Amino acid sequence: MTSILLVGSIGLDTLETPFGRAEDVLGGSASYFALAASLYAPVSMVAVVGDDFPDAHVNLLESHGIDLTGLQRVPGKTFRWSGRYRYDMNSRDTLDTQLNVFADFRPEIPEADRESEIVFLANIHPQLQLQVLEQVRQPRLVALDSMNLWIDIARDALDEVIARVDVVTMNDEEARQYADTYNLVAAAQSILARGPKTVIIKKGEHGCVVVGQSGVFAVPGYPLDDVQDPTGAGDAFAGGVIGYLASRNDYSWSTLRRALVHGSVVGSFTVQSFGVDRLATLTRPEIEDRYTLFRELTMIEPSDGTDA
Numbered sequence: 001m002t003s004i005l006l007v008g009s010i011g012l013d014t015l016e017t018p019f020g021r022a023e024d025v026l027g028g029s030a031s032y033f034a035l036a037a038s039l040y041a042p043v044s045m046v047a048v049v050g051d052d053f054p055d056a057h058v059n060l061l062e063s064h065g066i067d068l069t070g071l072q073r074v075p076g077k078t079f080r081w082s083g084r085y086r087y088d089m090n091s092r093d094t095l096d097t098q099l100n101v102f103a104d105f106r107p108e109i110p111e112a113d114r115e116s117e118i119v120f121l122a123n124i125h126p127q128l129q130l131q132v133l134e135q136v137r138q139p140r141l142v143a144l145d146s147m148n149l150w151i152d153i154a155r156d157a158l159d160e161v162i163a164r165v166d167v168v169t170m171n172d173e174e175a176r177q178y179a180d181t182y183n184l185v186a187a188a189q190s191i192l193a194r195g196p197k198t199v200i201i202k203k204g205e206h207g208c209v210v211v212g213q214s215g216v217f218a219v220p221g222y223p224l225d226d227v228q229d230p231t232g233a234g235d236a237f238a239g240g241v242i243g244y245l246a247s248r249n250d251y252s253w254s255t256l257r258r259a260l261v262h263g264s265v266v267g268s269f270t271v272q273s274f275g276v277d278r279l280a281t282l283t284r285p286e287i288e289d290r291y292t293l294f295r296e297l298t299m300i301e302p303s304d305g306t307d308a
């Protein structure tokens with residue numbers, strides 16, 4: 001089992017969906033990723049919070065075995081973000097982003113984590129993602145997530161960091177915007193041409209597709225009848241994918257295909273409650289059960305009428 005070095009945002013989120021509202025709850029790309037990935041492998045988290053950050057959240061992360069040596073606690077207010085989902089739950093409006101202590105964040109990787117084999121650069125300013133890469137020695141796998149904001153305002157830094165990672169994850173809208181093409185496979189190929197070996201495109205409730213040197217593989221969205229809050233599904237998905245790869249210590253195409261299903265399963269649980277609530281109680285047996293349902297869901301019989 002390999003441990004994962006994670007750098008990303010921790011925030012206090014205010015979330016509105018057609019099914020309810022939650023104020024100042026634990027959020028941020030790193031929180032979702034860490035709670036998901038720690039179901040599979042040890043995670044060390046590097047992030048920043050202010051002096052208003054509730055101890056209960058620190059305790060929750062610690063109770064999942066997440067190593068918080070690299071968590072900086074500085075005077076000031078914690079990063080805050082608020083978003084509202086429309087009725088279809090796929091489109092979201094950001095209502096407010098307050099960087100607060102994030103504005104002066106400089107990631108400092110603890111000495112013990114500089115040798116990490118797996119590095120996940122969750123969604124933060126690409127300049128900060130580059131600063132992390134300057135501090136790690138020889139990771140075997142570096143993966144990155146990003147968002148439309150950085151494509152808009154920090155394109156050069158994003159280009160630079162994408163050229164230096166092995167795996168890129170983006171949602172469909174971001175991949176189209178970044179590659180400037182509507183077709184998702186073409187968008188993935190254009191990102192691959194910049195250096196990464198693998199591109200994973202997340203399509204919300206419609207599943208995901210991975211494009212790599214060995215081909216293309218797609219997983220549908222798990223059909224749920226009770227979606228409450230899609231926030232963090234992409235980060236939790238990435239936590240499931242990278243966590244599973246770390247637990248197998250193998251990054252082959254067949255392991256990656258299984259990892260994609262794990263990511264989809266973890267993402268599907270995440271959206272069934274507000275914020276990190278469902279992730280916080282999720283267990284591996286629950287994941288394995290839904291993985292089995294996923295296999296049944298996607299099994300296609302041969303067209304000649306025989307059983308597979």
Ligand code: AMP
Nearest residue numbers: 009011027028029081123231232234235
């Ligand atoms: P997702 O739903 O996967 O896009 O992730 C939502 C999480 O991203 C929320 O918990 C936010 O706190 C966090 N977030 C939103 N905007 C930013 C930003 N500009 N930088 C870092 N994290 C952000």
